[in-house]
Amino acid sequence: MGPDRAATKRVTAVDVARSLGLSRATVGFVLNDTPGQTIPESTRQRVLNEAKRLGYHPHSAARALASGRSHIVLLVLPDWPLDYSMRTHLDEASATLDRAGYALVTMVPHPDGQAQPLWETLRPDVVMGMTPFSPREIADIRASGINHVLTPAQREGPLPGEEGLLFADGPRVQVEHLAAQGRRTLAFAAPADPRLAQLSAERSGLAARTATRMPGITWAGDWTIDEGSVATAVAEWLSAGVDGVVAYNDDVAARIVGHAVRTRLRVPDRLAVIGHDDTPLARLFVPALSTIRVDTAGLGRYLAELALSTVNQSAPPVATPEMQAHLVARETT
Amino acid sequence: MGPDRAATKRVTAVDVARSLGLSRATVGFVLNDTPGQTIPESTRQRVLNEAKRLGYHPHSAARALASGRSHIVLLVLPDWPLDYSMRTHLDEASATLDRAGYALVTMVPHPDGQAQPLWETLRPDVVMGMTPFSPREIADIRASGINHVLTPAQREGPLPGEEGLLFADGPRVQVEHLAAQGRRTLAFAAPADPRLAQLSAERSGLAARTATRMPGITWAGDWTIDEGSVATAVAEWLSAGVDGVVAYNDDVAARIVGHAVRTRLRVPDRLAVIGHDDTPLARLFVPALSTIRVDTAGLGRYLAELALSTVNQSAPPVATPEMQAHLVARETT
DNA sequence: ACATCGCACTTGCGCGCGCTAGTCGACTCA
């Protein structure tokens, strides 16, 4: 008779209470394990059973309104192309949060100014960023009533050293591996995509610092690699005596090695190349790319726990050593 | 004095109203453009300005509670590895929804039974799936009070032919291209990942149907390709006279071509291979992989519009021809 | 015998907003 609204009459806590002859508050106390309430086990079970029987599901919007917490964690992803490893990373973070009753929502900032930033729409309890936010962004987020903003820069304070955890070790391992293979003059191969400029600069910086700290190693600087520039870069490397290349990621490495194969330049004899991320591409390429693997799942879990500790005002998780970068030596070094 | 709750006192519609000496209802009418209300332009502007000045942002949970719509679209992603193209797809869908005031949230079903399916936590207005839901899942979702569930299977009804839109054309184009190149005996190379089994079967089926419909073409069936089986498969193909391979995706194609290169089997002379998805891998590989490119951005937009038309009960969008699969012929065919 | 206390609950407010059902004065029309 009524409009289609009646199509799915939701089951609310009132329904459960009425059907049991109890008050809604009691039902609420049971379902939330509200501390400071004494509920006999018998009642507890009755409520729980009836809730299940009727198919009761708490309404998140109402809960968020009343409690002030949405149980949502918003992760702002970088604008750069999502590499393969990121997916595992997110899956694991999501699963961990889920276990704690939180939902992970991801967003990519829209360059042309997103009409409604997701943190306004969703009102998450925490906003995390994989790259630092600008002060303006932080102000915006805070102004939307979000008290917890977590970015690498923020995290730097309370947890010294954790800042670069996500990517820190890779370039160091790359350089040390090349040096151990007997390479003496190293160059960094950067991607052309401007969105990656900052991260690439970070990786390159760390590689350079590692290299210059090692005796007998010469650091030859950065080259930007794209389809047009790869030939020039390789030529310059050869004439400059570069015998080892630290690539920003596997794509860049593949482009270099691909060019080498086409020009019959022997890899790794004349030029060793190591990538980063251990994408499927690295394993499949001919010759198979040496690269760096990071325990992205572990990192995802860590990230999630960090978010939880923030909302709960509890002690932050400790980073485990397994999260460091691991060398995957294949055919290009 | 009070607890840290006062840290960020939110600006509500009441604040805007009070500061203007108006009632909250008037403010609400202005901010929502509520139909059937006559608001003079002067008042409208006053409200709008004051809202901006005070930094008012509507509280989504409250709005969702009152209006019954969360303005969230939940997209359930397949469990399979996210290929490269998916990212653009999601970005575009997200942007389109955003423009309409909706937020796109994605989730991956957790095999070991997610504690809280995101559709219960989030109460989205629509749940969309990239792969069909099981009847049980649909019942679950419906039971959570969600009236709009959209999956390829569902969409089949109202929009005949649109069902396979997402992936439909690729295999056909692959087969036609190989045939046009003079290949006569074709095989399908399937991935080993069991999560991909269903989708792979669909692609393979369409390829087989296309092939058997063409005169002079022999369809040799499916081979599963992984690191261990690729050698056997290629050997069997050669002895069976297979001269063209339709690969499930670029990864599978790369594995085959990689093996061919290592065993000095000439590609494409002896064996032509075509991939699917046009990942970065395809362009970078040596030899560069022929593949299929799909306008994922367009598809994303289409998907978003489909969701919007569903919640608004309005006419569904029309699929544009640009969304079809495009051949990218490179060196392996 | 009376105050006290812990238990097992219930009453009811408030979260912020959408929206229906008004109110009230200015204006038109007969």
Add this chain to the structure above:
DNA sequence: TGAGTCGACTAGCGCGCGCAAGTGCGATGT
């Protein structure tokens, strides 16, 4: 002059839930 209309608002309910502040009662203590 009175009835009616219309524009510009306001009063206030209800969405479902969390939680503070009770309430009634039997058991315990002195």
